[in-house]
Amino acid sequence: SQNERTYIMVKPDGVQRGLVGEIIARFEKRGFKLIALKLVHATPEHLEKHYADLAGKGFFAGLIKYMASGPVVGMVWQGLDAVKTGRAMLGATNPLASAVGTIRGDYALAVGRNICHGSDTVENAEKEIALWFPEGVTQYTNVAEPWIYE
Ligand code: DAT
Ligand code: MG
Numbered sequence: 001s002q003n004e005r006t007y008i009m010v011k012p013d014g015v016q017r018g019l020v021g022e023i024i025a026r027f028e029k030r031g032f033k034l035i036a037l038k039l040v041h042a043t044p045e046h047l048e049k050h051y052a053d054l055a056g057k058g059f060f061a062g063l064i065k066y067m068a069s070g071p072v073v074g075m076v077w078q079g080l081d082a083v084k085t086g087r088a089m090l091g092a093t094n095p096l097a098s099a100v101g102t103i104r105g106d107y108a109l110a111v112g113r114n115i116c117h118g119s120d121t122v123e124n125a126e127k128e129i130a131l132w133f134p135e136g137v138t139q140y141t142n143v144a145e146p147w148i149y150e
Helices: 014-015 021-032 046-052 060-067 082-090 103-107 122-132
Strands: 006-009 033-040 070-077 115-119
Touching: 006 021, 006 033, 006 082, 014 021, 014 060, 014 070, 021 033, 021 070, 021 082, 021 103, 033 122, 046 060, 046 122, 070 082, 082 103, 082 115, 082 122
Parallel strands: none
Antiparallel strands: 006 070, 006 115, 033 070
């Protein structure tokens, strides 16, 4: 639906490398609506909740350390097929496999420094939005919508 929402996050390497604007611009230009945005230096405890499904992986400790190493930019983008299209815009998890033209395929090389996060299912998107934006999102009318959707 046009109201589908996804949680997109610029990771600490993306912030340090000055890619926040680039990533926002891609979602804006695609036609998605920005309904929440914040810069936050997350705690390891918060990040362990975000990545709870990966707790058993060998790279988990390194992942949490990296994600807690600097501020991230969390965003909620809304629009048609936002979760699946958001993942397609990010590219494959390992940047060496990400298609050129995707965010990771254009700006990253290493799986442990892949600059962005995107929810993988609608259910996980709702969980992640609740975790990062307990205060809620901001709904508003976008006057361009009749030019984006039939
Ligand atoms: P994605 O971020 O594409 O949803 P994921 O949820 O499987 O991928 O993993 C979360 C993050 O963990 C991923 O963006 C980078 C890191 N990661 C995944 N697999 C890894 C690996 N084999 N070695 C190091 N880091 C890894
Ligand atoms: Mg994931």
